[in-house]
Amino acid sequence: KINNNNFFLSSIVTFIAIMVLESKINHILLRKILLSLTLILLSLCLFFIKVKIYFVIFFLMLASFPWLKHRSFSHSIFAIIVIYFLLKQIEIIYNISNLSFFGTIGYASHLFLGDLFTKSGIPLFYPISNKKYSLGYFRVGSFFNNALEILIVVILVGSIIFSTIKI
Template sequence: MRGKTHCTIGVLSVIQASLIFNIPITIFNLIMSAFFAILPDLDESHSIISDMLLKKNVSKFLLKAIIYIINILIFFVSLKLNNNFYISSIITFIAIIIIESKLTHTFLRKVFLSLIFILLAVCLYLVKVKIYFSIFCLMLSTFPWLKHRSFSHSIFATVIIYFLLKQIELITNIYNLAFLGTISYASHIFLGDLFTKSGIPLLYPISEKKFSLGFFKVGSFMSNILEILFIIILLSSIIIYLIK
């Protein structure tokens, strides 16, 4: 499913759960549900959540800047070593070709997305925040390097998310954080990608077998129609519950 559909389903799922279990619906809960609903797609470097953390135009600018800086350094180091402008120019030209073929935009985004969470984990540790916050951030720092729809889309990832959120909930006294956060995260998997044609590996890393209850391809016309219908069904169920 598309990111905006995951986000909508996650929010609606949290609202439905809040109504059923008589949990107060707050702005924080809705923002949290939107975040966790798209969190599994952090394993895709160009997903909505990835773009929230690092804009494409920023990472493209950083890529160009890094390539230029590396090439300038190579040129001056080469010039210092052999003292020949023409040889240094040839070496730099060859280096440009090699670097631009290896240092891709996708690779750089993965590096920076991981660094964001690693630095956040270090900062939280340095200010002596409870270790579970840092562990949670370090877990997220691995997501950009995962194969898309692998561990982050599994039952085990959902269980770990619940465990870490529960520890954070106990520390911060943010009631229902683990319950609602996990529902939102799980909605991405069980109310979203499970119904796509490509499916998801629910038992990863024990098994890479993909499970699917659907037949539509993400982004297709039929898929978009079905996504809208699914949202309407969820919204209708909330309205019916409120009327009762």
């Protein structure tokens, strides 16, 4: 049996180290390779320590994301469904209350409160259709867009914290 505290602490430290390293690499191919290999290695480690297969599948799925065209499968309704299913399995296995709900809301909010309102839009029904849907004309990286994104994140995080506090 894994000591969950050590495993989660190690995971967080490793994630931060990978993000720092990844941000320093300028070559796109090297960044993709680093991210994918790291997530594949994590998947293998989880498999060998006999973690439920849903974790392994989840991290293998994440390992494929750097190789997908941006705003393709990862920005579709099908990705939201897959993420919900995987998070629900993890929630059931480890008895983590509301993981699938909050995880799916967090992921979907990125799509429906952010990217859907940009000029480039998102392919909601990918891979069935490549048609991109857009409800706005925000430019990614603009001051207004960044300020709005920060406000929404603060509201969502505040909502999560408020809902988990036992009164």
